[in-house]
Amino acid sequence: MNWLPYYRGDGLRREVEIAPPPPWRTFPRKSQHAQYRPPAGMTDAVNAALHLRRPLLITGPAGSGKSTVIDQVAHELGLGDVLRWHITSRSTLGEALYRYDALGRIHAQNVGNLRGGDESRQDDIAPFLQLGPLGTALLPTDRPRALLIDEIDKSDPDLPSDLLDVLESGEYEIPELVRYREPKVRVRLWASRDTHEIDRGSVKCTEFPFIVLTSNGDRDFPPAFLRRCIRFTMPRLGADALTDIVSAHLGEASDARAAELIGQFAARISQGEHLAVDQLLNAIALLTAPDGPDGAQAEQLRTLLLRELARD
Template identity: 60%
Template sequence: MAWTSYYRGDGQPREEAEPPLPPSPPWREFPRPDVAEGRLFQPPEGLVEAVNAALSLRRPLLVTGMPGSGKSTLIESVASELKLGAPLRWHITSRSTLTDSLYRYDVLGRIHAQQFAQLSGAPVEDSIADFLQLGPLGAALAPTERPRALLIDEIDKSDLDLPSDLLDVLERGEFRIPELTRHQDQRVSIRESDAAITHEIVDGRVRCTNFPFIVMTSNGERDFPAAFLRRCVRFRMPPINEEMLARIVEAHLDAATAARVSELISQFARDVGAGRSLATDQLLNAVFLLTGADPEDAAARERLTGLLLRDLSDA
């Protein structure tokens, strides 16, 4: 297995380039293009219609499915095809709040800057814009000529109240920044996380001109309020099957590789169908390494397969 020769476990130091690291998988090349994975995304039957319905109705798209089924990659596919720019991303945890997704205000940083200016004898400038930043949802709702693409990832991991908190903002397509409504300047330019992009906010009010394309993903671990669900276009990713897996492998590698590992793909589909918790990127990793392995080293291939295709519930 030539790809294992970089590290041998014999404790003997070697020059960094002797031998060089093997080429990386196509999906792990860096720096990463903003929409690289989106061009390889293989939408299952019905998802194209769901995306178009969400776009036409200006509604969020709630996509439910098992981990690794391609839910979060969908946003890159749509952003790439429709030229919506680099997708904005909001990764949900149990501590996520609506305010954090709209904007962030570094009040302590502003106080420290004022104190430092006073101590140094420099003029004290009240530049609140330097300490405000739009969050991913806030940036998506800022006025733009083209809709933005926003991923709200794993919303089922949120606090119980967050889905309901989202309703008013998503229905109205606007929000206020209280710190700016009380500020002396009527117009303030606020930056996104990408400091090169700024938006002029008038009277502290952010109002979208083009409703963003929003994908919310869920692993199906909880139920959502009916009021939240009726405001979404909903799509459930279909169960993984052998044909779908072969198309994914072919898209990321090539048709010849997919044909060579047909038995591995079949076994993976059977394992998932039997209830094992596996993700499609695990299959891609196994295919990438096993196709470069020594076909006669059956024991090593078996160990590698077990290493890469461990059940996700097995910590």
């Protein structure tokens, strides 16, 4: 049959019902802690990082599940919502610790002066400060927070070295608060409406956070940085591990077509092709659906969904 459930390319308006999304594409996004299947050796690496209070550096190709383990750890150990710092070439240590809107504060002061308000209220610095993901993770707490530093290999070359002092000392200063007239200021946390009182601009952690750093392996890191991390490299997934992952997301992968796709996917990975697990999930969800495509159309869609990531 021809699979034409939605868009047909004929320019005619029609009412169509779009099927429910696959579980990993529902919004608002939900944690995948229940579906995650850690590869061999991952639990030992996580427990070593937790026990030794060291960051866990996970290296592996895109889509191999590096960033999902922290959701499962945070859920199992009750570490709260995961704080996330997504790295780009422009990311800096300063923005990960805190953000200060100096221009916004100046504007508020000018507006207040024009209105003739209380001068002390016009100079309130708190509304213009917010802790970043790393800064929030290092706040004093009874239990460690969970922080994901995603794709650290995309950073400026100096960022890993800049992190060293903070990861070793577990503390930092906010200079704007060190100089502020009030010794104690409540500052907003990252990705939250909650606030925390900071005394004289100094933040010192009491429980070192559980930090997962991910890397696609696109660059090397300084030895001084590596020795401060517990390092784990994602293994290549075989057919059995892939079947377990597919079953966790879609139910038992007993369909013959699903087993065939898993076998082909595992073979391609073993040959060194760069493929992501979510590509396999997408292909199985679409190609094994009861009203899904078949024949030449199914083959075209399989090629479309399982294109090698390292090629155009």
